[in-house]
Amino acid sequence: MPPARRRTSISDVARRAGVSVGTVSNVLNRPDRVTPTTRERVEAAIGELQFVRNGSARQLRAGTITTAGAVVLDVANPFFTDVARGIEDRLDEAGYTLMLASSDEQPEREARYLRLFEEHGVQGVMVVPATDDVTHLVDLHDRGVRVVLLDRPSPVEVLSSVAVDDRAGAAAAAAHLLDLGHERIAFLNGPHTIRQCADRSAGLRAALADAGHDPDEAVVEITLATLNADGGQTGTQQVLALADRPTALLCVNDLAALGALRTLRAADVPVPSGMAVVGYDDVAFAAELATPLTSVRQPTHRLGHRAADLLLADDPAPSHVTFQPELVVRASTTGLT
Incomplete structure (x- = not known):
C-alpha cells in the first residue's frame, strides 16, 4: 500500500490563510469573534486543504466521551452481531457512536485494535478477551480508559463485566441429552484459553458426573481450529471416524x-435418530434450518445493551452482571417439529 497522506493540520490552514492558529480555532469554535473578511479567508483555506478537525482530540480536551470501542471475537458470527446491535442501540440513545472490531481470537490483533482505539481518544471499551490474561486491560483501565469485559465474568475486581452463566447453559444441554437416553456425547469446543469454552466444558462434565457418569468416558471433546461452520464440519468428520x-x-x-x-447430511446420518445435535447461542437461523436446531439461548441484545450501560454509568465503581441462559428444544434432538 502507498504511504498514508499526512493529515492536514490547523497550522496548515493558518499558513494558507495567512492568520494565526488561534484565529483558525476561533473560526471553528467561536466564529463571532472573527471579522467576516478574515472568516471567509479561513473558510476558503479549510475548503482548499480539505481540512477535517480532530474530533477525538477536541473531545478529550472537553473531558467527554462521544465514542466507545468494542472488540469481539468475530463480528461475522451472528451471536456477536446481535450483541453489537445491543451495544449500538444503547450508545445511540445516549448520543454516542461505536467503533467495532474483531480479534479473530488473536491476542495480538486484540491488542492492536485497543491501541488504535486509545490513539483515537476512545475513552471506553467493551472487550471479549481472546485469552484468560486481562493484564493489558487492567493497564488500560489504569490509564483512565473505562473497560467492560463482554460475555465473560471478570477475573479481577477493577474491571466491570457482563456475562452469561456458560456452565449452567452446557449443563442444561447435557441434562436434556441424558433425559433422551444419550450416554456418550461429543463436544465440539474451542480452546480452553477462551473462558466461555472452558466454562461450557466444565458445565457439561459436571452435569454428567452429577448424573452418575464418568465424564472421561462419557465426553469426547474435540477442539476446533475455527469456531464456525467449517470448524464444525471438520470436528464432525472426526467424530464420525471414531470406532465407538x-x-x-x-x-x-x-x-x-x-x-x-x-456434514451429517452428507454422510447420510439422520438427525436426531443417528446423531442428536445441540447448538449454543440460539441465533436467528437456528429455528429456520431444515432440521430446526435445539440450542442454548443467550440474551444477546440484552448482553450488549447492559455492557453499554456499565460503560456509560455515572458511578465508576466496577459492577458485575450475569445472565442465565435458556435451553430451546427443537427437532435436532427430539425429532419433533
Missing part, C-alpha cells in the same frame, strides 16, 4: 452446529 461413535453432538456455537448438520 457418540450418539449426540454438543457444539460450542450455532455456526459449528450448522457445519455439523451439513
Whole structure:
C-alpha cells in the first residue's frame, strides 16, 4: 500500500490563510469573534486543504466521551452481531457512536485494535478477551480508559463485566441429552484459553458426573481450529471416524452446529435418530434450518445493551452482571417439529 497522506493540520490552514492558529480555532469554535473578511479567508483555506478537525482530540480536551470501542471475537458470527446491535442501540440513545472490531481470537490483533482505539481518544471499551490474561486491560483501565469485559465474568475486581452463566447453559444441554437416553456425547469446543469454552466444558462434565457418569468416558471433546461452520464440519468428520461413535453432538456455537448438520447430511446420518445435535447461542437461523436446531439461548441484545450501560454509568465503581441462559428444544434432538 502507498504511504498514508499526512493529515492536514490547523497550522496548515493558518499558513494558507495567512492568520494565526488561534484565529483558525476561533473560526471553528467561536466564529463571532472573527471579522467576516478574515472568516471567509479561513473558510476558503479549510475548503482548499480539505481540512477535517480532530474530533477525538477536541473531545478529550472537553473531558467527554462521544465514542466507545468494542472488540469481539468475530463480528461475522451472528451471536456477536446481535450483541453489537445491543451495544449500538444503547450508545445511540445516549448520543454516542461505536467503533467495532474483531480479534479473530488473536491476542495480538486484540491488542492492536485497543491501541488504535486509545490513539483515537476512545475513552471506553467493551472487550471479549481472546485469552484468560486481562493484564493489558487492567493497564488500560489504569490509564483512565473505562473497560467492560463482554460475555465473560471478570477475573479481577477493577474491571466491570457482563456475562452469561456458560456452565449452567452446557449443563442444561447435557441434562436434556441424558433425559433422551444419550450416554456418550461429543463436544465440539474451542480452546480452553477462551473462558466461555472452558466454562461450557466444565458445565457439561459436571452435569454428567452429577448424573452418575464418568465424564472421561462419557465426553469426547474435540477442539476446533475455527469456531464456525467449517470448524464444525471438520470436528464432525472426526467424530464420525471414531470406532465407538457418540450418539449426540454438543457444539460450542450455532455456526459449528450448522457445519455439523451439513456434514451429517452428507454422510447420510439422520438427525436426531443417528446423531442428536445441540447448538449454543440460539441465533436467528437456528429455528429456520431444515432440521430446526435445539440450542442454548443467550440474551444477546440484552448482553450488549447492559455492557453499554456499565460503560456509560455515572458511578465508576466496577459492577458485575450475569445472565442465565435458556435451553430451546427443537427437532435436532427430539425429532419433533
